């Protein structure tokens with residue numbers, strides 16, 4: 001796998017791993033945050049549900065007053081009932097609105113409560129519309145019971161909402177349970193008061209059922225009071241909660257209960273033979289004194305709710321804070337990872353690839369210099385500098401190899417060339433001649449050799465000096481070369497002796513060529529460096545070989561014999577083999 005692909009693969013795997021781990025923890029934090037948000041909403045629902053329960057309790061008083069009054073009921077009592085019902089409707093609407101925001105309390109629970117409330121009110125209105133004489137105790141009891149039955153329905157909604165809230169914030173469970181107990185306490189306190197409403201209204205002694213009910217309610221109230229006062233954790237003992245509980249003790253359990261005891265006392269003090277009693281207060285006065293003593297119970301509820309909300313807000317803030325941290329952490333880790341990968345890519349992988357390409361280029365003999373010299377002080381810098389040195393060494397080696405090849409070529413040329421005239425020497429001629437002779441044999445052609453020697457050359461040396469003799473040799477070579485055609489070989493055979501090998505031809509053609517050369521030499525005025533002009537002649541011997549057994553030595557021998565004859569017969573002439 002190529003390095004870039006491997007790096008990309010590793011980067012992708014790392015990024016996936018980090019994203020996976022970060023995503024997991026982020027998801028967990030997000031879930032917690034969402035749970036905390038829902039818990040907060042549920043808490044508001046608890047509060048709203050408790051207010052509904054409270055208002056339903058409150059509505060019972062004016063309802064009883066209207067049912068216990070004449071026909072029609074006194075306008076003030078009717079007005080109080082209207083106000084109480086409006087208050088209940090308002091908190092119910094609030095609860096509905098909160099439910100519409102996707103809360104955890106099932107909507108059917110609220111629908112059931114609304115239905116029951118409508119029925120209970122209709123029942124109250126029906127009785128209030130009848131003359132008092134036609135309202136039977138059973139009907140009145142049923143109407144009151146229906147009103148009583150509403151609060152547990154509202155408390156069911158509280159329980160549902162409490163459960164949802166507890167799931168999000170387990171630590172506030174106790175506080176919420178106590179708030180619910182406070183609501184119940186308020187309800188039972190109301191029922192306690194309601195138990196006395198009929199005896200007060202009718203100025204009758206308390207019946208045994210009513211007395212039993214009073215006992216039961218008192219016991220329940222005390223139970224609830226103890227449960228609320230039970231210290232479970234620090235939150236329960238918050239100063240404002242303790243203050244609210246203390247006020248409930250003094251206002252309700254002392255002052256409120258005293259009012260109840262007063263009525264009880266008056267009931268038990270009356271004549272044994274008659275149920276008629278004289279109470280020091282009527283229903284309205286009782287309500288006026290008793291109802292305010294229940295207010296601190298709601299204050300306890302509110303203090304507990306406030307504490308729960310305070311804790312929930314703190315938990316929510318913590319969840320939000322942790323979510324933000326998780327997001328920041330995730331982003332920071334991703335950023336660090338990306339930065340590291342970019343650094344590794346830019347600082348390691350890319351230079352390695354550049355170096356690899358440079359090495360491949362060097363291997364292919366491409367010595368293009370790098371675009372910039374690395375100034376890095378690390379190992380990659382060392383490698384790039386080593387590469388530059390390798391490139392320089394390779395270039396030097398290539399230069400030396402070229403020089404060597406050039407020298408070898410020059411030596412080769414020098415080995416085949418006559419140092420003075422620049423034409424082929426005897427050795428090179430032997431090689432070329434043998435090659436051509438082989439060709440002649442293969443093609444069954446004739447091959448000729450023309451050997452010529454400058455006449456009286458010794459006297460040139462003697463008269464004009466050895467340098468002049470050299471110049472004559474050089475000029476003779478030039479003259480002959482310019483007379484010959486391509487493919488006709490000329491070589492210096494030794495001293496003042498030259499040899500020509502024409503292309504494949506017979507004896508007559510060779511003789512004709514020798515004659516042309518003789519004339520050319522004879523007619524060429526040779527100007528020496530010191531201004532002297534010389535004319536020289538040369539004698540030629542021509543020989544031809546043919547057939548499969550032709551040999552270069554034999555050919556030379558024959559030509560030499562002919563040259564000898566040319567010399568001996570007067571020089572400046574051409575003689576052919578016999």
Ligand SMILES: Nc1nc2c(ncn2[C@@H]2O[C@H](COP(=O)(O)OP(=O)(O)OP(=O)(O)O)[C@@H](O)[C@H]2O)c(=O)[nH]1
Pocket residue numbers: 453454455456457458459461465466467468469470473494495496567571
């Ligand atoms: N200047 C010069 N002279 C050379 C060179 N090679 C041979 N010679 C001279 O050539 C002369 C050859 O002389 P000879 O063999 O007597 O022949 P010749 O004087 O040419 O007389 P014939 O060949 O009989 O016509 C000698 O004096 C050699 O020294 C050379 O390279 N340069």
